[in-house]
Amino acid sequence: MTRGTATSTCGSGKSPSAARAARTASSRSATGQPRSLDRYLRARARHAQAWRPQLWLGVNNREPLTAAGIYQMITRRGRQCGVDAWPHRFQHHFSHTWLDRGGPEGDLMELNGWTSPQMLRR
Secondary structure, eight states: OOTTEEEEOOSSSSSOEEEESSOOGGGBOTTSSBHHHHHHHHHHHTSTTTTSSOSSOOSTTOOOOOHHHHHHHHHHHHHHHTOOOOHHHHHHHHHHHHHHTTOOHHHHHHHHTOOOGGGGGO
16 A cells, blocks of 8 residues: 555455545646535536535435434445444534634534534533
């Protein structure tokens, strides 16, 4: 394995794949978004239900994913990869990073849907 790569067996599970561990300019699209998000948004635009406001659309004419569906998907993918992946951890990490980088508390409360400043202290 070369420097700056990591091995992952997540995904199809057929064979390990090398993934860049460090973020590089090439991992971002021309819009500045991560390439995987950019790729999903392009595919989403061609989806039969692209008119819906929800970000994560269902497959086979199913309804868009609910919060519970997204939670289940993330935890399932985490188990498949051998990682404890809980959606709340993403929110917790985002919130700490936001504050560590000097983001305004009021904006963080709005982004997370919090109405009480007590949530900032947790």
